[in-house]
Amino acid sequence: METPYLPCSIPTDWKALYRAAIFETNSSLIPQKVSKAEAAALARQREIFYQGGSQDEKECLEDALYALRAFRTALQNAEAA
Numbered sequence: 001m002e003t004p005y006l007p008c009s010i011p012t013d014w015k016a017l018y019r020a021a022i023f024e025t026n027s028s029l030i031p032q033k034v035s036k037a038e039a040a041a042l043a044r045q046r047e048i049f050y051q052g053g054s055q056d057e058k059e060c061l062e063d064a065l066y067a068l069r070a071f072r073t074a075l076q077n078a079e080a081a
Helices: 014-022 030-051 055-080
Strands: none
Touching: 014 030, 014 055, 030 055
């Protein structure tokens, strides 16, 4: 039996959330904004997987997720130092 696709309730305006995360200047808000942006980008990836999407958007999502992970790692390393 095929599992039906259930749309995610996470906001899928991933581009706006991505921009908000990378341009945030309040260091205490950055981790939360990065998490929201990652969740929205991953939700959009799931939507594309089930419903299709453009190759350009798929590549943009991959790039954004890579950048968010790098940003998170840099923040964690800065906090540890």
